[in-house]
Amino acid sequence: MKIEPTPVSTYSSIYQIVRQIPHGKVATYGQVADLASLYGKARLVGYALYRVDILSDIPWHRVINAQGEISQSPARYGADALQRSRLEQEGIEFSPEEKVNLRKYLWRPSLNSEDREI
């Protein structure tokens, strides 16, 4: 029985959480990190999503930053624009400032679906 020096499951747990975000809702990077037992490691979530194929079944577009904005970066080569149109397609509205109303659209996972601590 070997111990994995590098937990392959680190990113897997992130993807597992992202998969649970329902249609028409969004989650923040920090929120996903928390749910994946990675408190304070929001950057890791961004990094994990960077590796996701754009055509993947993982709903990567439902993850935005804590300010309700789509995180833009030249490194995304336009994937950020696609993210916006996908969210609009799901009925999510953007303010004139290109922000999402988190009070309205933030995903609130049910507590009894997993054993989580608050």
Place this chain on the structure above:
DNA sequence: GTCGTGACTCGAT
């Protein structure tokens, strides 16, 4: 091996 960078976040100025 070190160093800088980044799809982040939070609290303090």
Place this chain on the structure above:
DNA sequence: AATCGAGCCACGA
């Protein structure tokens, strides 16, 4: 409201 600094950690140069 805007900016700053620190904490975070995988990755590439």
